[in-house]
Amino acid sequence: MMRINSKIIEKHGLNEEEYKNIQKLLNRNPNLLELGIFSAMWNEHCSYKSSKIHLKKLPTKGKQVIQGPGENAGVIDIGDDDAIVFKIESHNHPSYIEPYQGAATGVGGILRDVFTMGARPIALLNSIHFGSPSHHKTKSLLNGVVSGIGGYGNCIGIPTVAGETKFNATYNENILVNAMAVGHAKKNKIFYSKAKGINKSVVYVGSKTGRDGIHGASMASAEFDENSEEKKPTVQVGDPFTEKLLLEACLELMRDDSIIAIQDMGAAGLTSSSVEMASKGSLGIELELDKVPCREENMTPYEMMLSESQERMLIILEDGKEDHARKIFKKWDLDFVVIGKTTNSKNITLKYNNKIEGEIPIEALSSKAPIYERKWTKKPISKNQIDLKKLKKIEIEDSLIKILSSPNHSNKNWITNQYDQMVMCDTAQRSGSDAAIIRIHNKDKAIAVSVDSSANYCKSFPISGGKQIVCENWRNIISVGAKPLAITNCLNFGNPENSQIMGEFAECLQGISEACKFLDYPVVSGNVSFYNGTNKKNIYPTPVIGGVGLIQNLSNPINHLFKKDNSIIILVGKTFGHLGQSCFIKENYSINEGNPPEVNLKNERENGENVLSLIQKNLVLSAHDVSSGGLLVSLSEMSIASNLGVKIQKPKKLTNINEYFFGEDQSRYLLEISADHLTRVEKNLKENNIFYELIGKTQKKYFEIEDEMKLDVNYLSKINNQWYYNY
Amino acid sequence: MKFSVTVILKKDVLDPQGKVVQNTLMNLGMDNLKSIRQGKFFEIEIDEKNQDIAQQKVDEMCKKLLVNLIIEEYKISKI
Amino acid sequence: MKFSVTVILKKDVLDPQGKVVQNTLMNLGMDNLKSIRQGKFFEIEIDEKNQDIAQQKVDEMCKKLLVNLIIEEYKISKI
């Protein structure tokens, strides 16, 4: 047997102290298989060792919450017997290596998290961040990721309905690919991963196990195993067709009461799935590895336990249900093998050819895994104030065109046209609006979904940034007439061992937490991705928020398309003209300093609730939140989408017109109101002390600011649509 | 000068295509089929008299576009 | 016994893939590229000692499934 030395330990991503800890927990030296298992369970991805203490601060409870963080996905109540199951997850590093497969398997993985819980997936979303468009890798990464996301979702037949796509040089060496899945389940038919009972069959279903994604670990074995060819980690390839079979087979088995616990094999495959189920049930588990269906010859227990082959699940069955379950998986042409049983030993016991190859107390891998309170530093408030007078003057029209034609603000149709958005026939609002709307099948109600992030804001002042993304997400949900219910979050950060990065993490979380608490918008699931970046160059902190809201009655879905000319345009919320970290400043002057806009949570809540109530009373023709780019960009998005123009008055009081039209003050909405509803709308807003302005009217053909600019909407549209085609 | 290029997934990389095709052929009664792997094939004609240079050009095309070196391997032959 | 099968679109069938690949390669500066056609490649292993029978089996696979005879043509070689 191979001896464990410091080199092997290091290759397994464990430090000396952690190794000593392992020896103590085992009361002996681990063998290579055991070391591999520790390395998988104790790494950041599975153990959350750097983030755990901070994550505890997030609000996770609420009337609407059925299951918060800790399971495969979060579950919320949407009334009647319906529940929504959702989660977001990152697949950043694999996507940088192989964009198509990395993104595809990211989608596959998050889908499994959702259907493991008994939900039929009904929508997919994604948040993708790339380096500067001029970076030599960006174009092929972009194309690969987009077709990978589409390739998987289209084939399995779940609509990809919303997302965000951003470009920033901070991601040159480390792109972000976050995928979110949303499913629908019956409230009393949710499945969990907690094992119960002794001597129950542990069943392996799905694809066969290959040598996919066995990381640093296998390199170690290559070096020390003299008769082995060099074994590099193998890229995981997604197989959406098999996932479709697995999805249908699992949902079929879930119709009755055969399943005690179920867990998908995600990162650290068989290891984490078996340990997690046992750990939650305070049980032991015994696996006979010779029974694991393998794709390659001569796979070792080590490889089987650490393989990250896709499209696999582990199920613990009630007594006597094996044949019934086997029949279902056979119908769908999937492997089904009883590979072990639950025990009362509280150990994970791994046998191969009747010999025990490894045995570890479950506790050592779960509750006794390391937790770190890493050092972190606060981010100071920037003292730099932007003085517009000192900057080169720029025409408002030129700024608008510059922003609308920029990669970040250009229309993303060329992406969303590659995603099947309509399959399942419940997509009432496709990509392009603030949030997508998905009807609950055969019902009148619907959910709204959106993902959002603002890395620039989070970088410059993480607390404000954290608050802002939650609020922006909440606004997007409200803008389509839905009541925001809960969020999931994907926390993409740099190296947590760096105290500044850890500070960004802690402070972003503080902001997220404050906003979620104030808005009663709890976090029900999420994912942390650290170590994004290379050679001491970390990415901007990029937490991504995925929100879900409820539309009780979908008789009159609303979006950001102007509906007719001559309606009144109302701007809800106060405009101060905050340009720090704005798109205006970045696109025109490439200035990176300055603070992001601050959010007043009280205004946020009141403005949002009032807008929602106006929408619910059918007083609003169209709605759009004001976000990146400010008022003028939001207005032009409404115009472009509907091919209707506007006539806007210049601000009466504010000193600088650029501040007024491009400022990124928060908590604002644009509403299109029919003239005959105006009195009612104004009365409603006044009664509730909501600040608003009447800023102009819709008109045919021209996008116009009185005495300042007048452009043909077709021209704006062309400007907004051309970036990718010229790229 | 004409070349053929065959591209195939590296060993150990999952081949979902080959898998489905293999099952189907088995179901169609081809029971002595041991294994089938699916890949890509290119027939390339190039305006270049010197075989070395031509082959080098083809190799460049493979590396730049035709082959995904992370998961595939390829073979060039003159035809 | 191992065979390779190459499948390619017949000459008179539009080859959208080949066309895009060709344009892309041209844009990448491969200007002496005269033509490129993309097809499929299969590596088939079969449990059969007699080469004639084996080859016949492979041919049957092609006709039954691997090749769409209306638009594609194929070639089998022993490897």
Add this chain to the structure above:
Amino acid sequence: MKSSVIVFPGSNCDRDIADALVKMQFKNQMVWHKETNLPKSDLIVIPGGFSYGDYLRSGAIAGKSLIIDEVIRAANAGCLVLGICNGFQILTETGLLQGTLLRNKHLKFINKDINIKVMNNKTKFTSKYKINQILKINIAHNEGNYFTNSKHLEEIKKENLIAFQYCDEKGNINNDSNPNGSMENIAGIFNSKKNILGMMPHPERMIDKLISNTDGVNLFSSLLN
């Protein structure tokens, strides 16, 4: 009117089409691909999706499934058969319809609402539409680029077997209004007896105003006639 929807393991528009049929008052049944008996039906629908992952050629493997022999038999006996998207691809693989569907000209999956023109309304599938009526219908495919040999093309033109052609909002049929490179902008064709229709656009996605529009409704109501 009795309909059967054939379900392959990777079909993913099977539920959508079944819902549409039921909504339109068909008596519908789902038929699993491993069945060898087809229930008596007036209409057989092969739905969209990725029947077997479609890694080899779209529809190739489905064309070899057990139930397909029954579908062919029924079709030859005059039963109405509708293939949508992947269903169209499967029909060409089985030979029930001629020609084939190649990769889209830009090699990208396309999902969007496009316009098609009704080219023949004297069939059981299209009688409720007006001739030259322009419909807005969703497409979602990777391989919808219809190709056939010139002899067959002449034939379908002469015999009026082109069901739909891609066009723009005003009805112009040209390169700009061709989303995938199909010959003659063909979006759907009939067999010579006109009891089989294969089409790339998804009529089942266009039967509900809340979700899209109702341009697909008349295809189903034509069939009910």
